Amino acid sequence: EPEVTQTPSHQVTQMGQEVILRCVPISNHLYFYWYRQILGQKVEFLVSFYNNEISEKSEIFDDQFSVERPDGSNFTLKIRSTKLEDSAMYFCASSPTARVATGELFFGEGSRLTVL
C-alpha cells in the first residue's frame, strides 16, 4: 500500500540552526500539507501546497518557514533559524484532491524536531 514517508524520524538541533524536514508524498497525489504537534498539544495546520505554490498557510507559518518541491518526489519544510518553541512532531500529508472535505489526508509517521 502506498504511503507517505518522512525523514528524519528524529532530529536534534541547536537554536538558530536551519533544519530541513523531508517528505515523499504518495506518487499520484497533487496536494501536500505540513502539520505539527507540540508535545501534549493539538495537531496544528501549517501549510498546504499545490502546483508549486502555497494554497493556504496558518499564522504559525511565518517567514522562518518555507516549503518547496525541489523535484518530482520530495516535499520539504525548511525552518530557517530554529527556536525552542519549534520543538514538535511535524507531520507531512498528501491528498489526491484539493478539498480536505471531499478527500482524505494520508499522513506520514512524523519527524520529531528537538531544539536545544
Place this chain on the structure above:
Amino acid sequence: AQSVTQPDIHITVSEGASLELRCNYSYGATPYLFWYVQSPGQGLQLLLKYFSGDTLVQGIKGFEAEFKRSQSSFNLRKPSVHWSDAAEYFCAVGGNYQLIWGAGTKLIIKP
C-alpha cells in the same frame, strides 16, 4: 470560531468493554468530520469520516461514529476494545484545505 473539543484527556477501559470517545465541534457550515488514531511511534491513521448521508458511519478496526447535528457531536464507539486499541484518538473537522483538530483522547486498556 471553528473548534473541536474532546473533553476527555484520557480514558481507561478494560479489555472487552465498550468504548465511547466524545467529540464536539463548532463549525459554521456543514461539517466534514474525521476520527484519526495515532498509535505509539506511528503516524496518524484515518479511522472513519462523515461527509453526508447516514449519520452512523462505520470505520476500520470495528469503530463507528455517530453524527448528531443537534448536539454538534461526533462520538466514536467500539463495542469491545482490544489491547491493540491503546492509542491516542483525534477528532477533526475539515475546512477547505486544512483540518481543525481536537486535543486528543488517550485510550488506556486495562488487562
